[in-house]
Amino acid sequence: MPIMSRRSFLKTSGICTAGAIAATYLPDQFLLWAGEKGLAKTEKITTYCEMCFWKCGAIATVVGGRVVKLEGNPLSATAKGKLCGRGNGGIGLLYDPDRLKHPLIRTGKRGEGQFRKASWDEALTHIADKLKKIKEEHGPESLALFTHGSPTEHFMPLLQGFGSNNFAMPSFAQCRGPRVVGYELTYGDDIGSPERLDMANSKVVVLIGSHLGENMHNSQVQEFTDAIGNGAKIIVVDPRFSVAAGKAHHWLPIKPASDMALILAWINIIIREGWYDREYVAKYTHGFDKLAAAVQQYTPEWAEKETDIPAAQIMATAREMGLHRPAVCIHPGRHVTWDGKDVQRSRAIAILGAILGTWGREGGAYLATRGSFPAVPPPSFPASNRPTLKKGGFPLGGAEGVTNAIREATSIGEPYPVKAWMVTGTNLLAAMPGQKETIEAISKLDLLVVVDVIPSDTSLYADVVLPECTYLERHDGLIIGKGRALSASIRQPAVAPMYDSKPAWWIAKELSKKLGLEDYFPWENFEDRLNELCLTYNIDYDELKQKGVISFPDTAKPFITADNQPVFKTKSGKIELYSKELEELGFEPIPAYEKNEEPPQGFYRLLYGRSAVHTFSRTVNNPALNELYKENELWLSSVQARKMGLTDGQYVALQNQEGITSNRVRLKVTERIREDCVYMVHGFGQQSKGLTKAFRRGADDQQLISSYPVDPICGGTGMRCTFVKLVKGA
Structure with missing residues (x-):
């Protein structure tokens, strides 16, 4: 037998290593090749994505x-x-x-993550028995639903059929809520989700703390790229030199939390210099003289002291907007819950656009x-004599509900006890500030599902965990698009559910049977429901399944013309620069600094x-x-790093003013951020521990946001008011 040389051994080892790596990906590559060659059955299944909530x-x-x-x-x-x-x-x-595979029932203390495997019948019976007892002792309103995304459509009828209207979505109080309220107060309408921005045709694009390119909302990033390619002027307001700032003509590294000063200065300059749209303002707005x-x-000189942006740059960027009006896209932001004054900041952005x-x-x-x-009449749900908790004491708490209001009511037991939560x-x-408050509220519950x-962090505290299958394994509700044109999109399973997971519609329907609420789910399976909707909407169901999306281009009238006038559902019937509604509620009718x-x-x-490849905590284990x-x-x-003797790549911990300390996190020492702030991906x-790839990897910003201001108008939680110091030796 010949003796192998060291060089031959290393060469062969390299080939084996490469082969081992390739084998990791071989099955899908081979199947794709086999499908293309006609050697295996190949199907193309249309659906819509749920890796974020853009629903592509x-x-x-x-x-x-x-x-x-x-x-x-x-x-x-x-x-x-x-797709992104x-x-x-x-x-x-x-x-x-690591995905959830079977129903689980808690065996240890809440938070320990100790569960036993259960059958679906046992798990659902356990939940139903608990809910019946809670309803008998405390009333149906003692059940609350926290929800987001596609499961909402399935669990809302269950909640309301049970007799409760106490639901909330983090998308309101922890994300878009202040923007929704600010725009509705101004225009009588929200800017939409996805936002109705004609960015590709803009001559000026203004981003105020919006991280396009990192916050990967697919079509919007494509349109931002189109705007750049078409020669649009880009203005980016951000304490950090973000990806978007790298594309900007004007980067304004603003002092954090002073954005309102800049926006109000822009409004003043544009009015003072006559760069506003006089004809539009006269025809469509109310309260211009009071605003002026x-x-x-x-003034720009005043704003320079507040924002650290030179007055000349404030003037120059106002001029860019004024001279290119009305083809100016001022992004309203998406995650706008910053400082507890967010409705008024959103109002100011809306007024600037107006x-x-x-x-x-x-x-x-x-x-x-x-x-x-055509409208589909909702079921007749039982009425309640108790006040709903979902808006709290906030006069303009939104239709999506205020999460922190329900959490507080659970903790204090007023105006009545809340004893069960369903979280879908x-x-x-990871979504709400005040983790300690959330855990304390959970401790008051008789049931958390x-x-x-x-296996998210919240599931560690559950009494019962139910495994929903992924969006690629299930039907869900139609997505009705109300953008430029009316459209309908379908989700259908590409493969059957794996393990013992089930679609949300099945979970809600089966639980309804055990609660005697099956009349609210009058269909055998959800595809029957989709068929019924398509008949009502006069859509060919087979065509929709094949295409995935059906649009009606004749419904598109995106711009004002002589025969397409805007409708403003405000008290004045116009764009309200001065809000009588806010004044009557005891708030400033015009935003003030x-x-x-x-x-x-x-x-x-x-x-x-956010990172371009992650959605909140949903994907960090993917x-x-x-x-x-x-x-x-x-x-x-880098200036602060030198002062502290810290180097790039070194690990530190963060500690907030209340002494809460984070996991260790690796430093990125950079010239691309101001000295008075630090930044991390959420x-x-x-x-x-069930998230084997993500367990204790990096630091959790929400853990550190232990105190926060609340917007008195809508209940939004201000989550950029936390101060931290760095702890060496982590």
């Missing part, structure tokens, strides 16, 4: 019963034929070995279609955002996406 139309390639490829549906307005990195990670979620008088005090004449104008914000499908499609411990795909607290010596303001971004980093200015530092 998608097409799944299924070969030999396995999903091997995802791509964007070219008929989808949110996908435009493409997160969207392509849907296969990783489907085949994640109120903002006179906000005086430039952008609403209903090309390059600004387009009008929603007025097309609609959301990880409350978590419905999820993955109020200085925010600044970090004490040795502390930094904690800012956070095998495909975790490989791309395993843990978050803490951005720290969603990391998870405590569930």
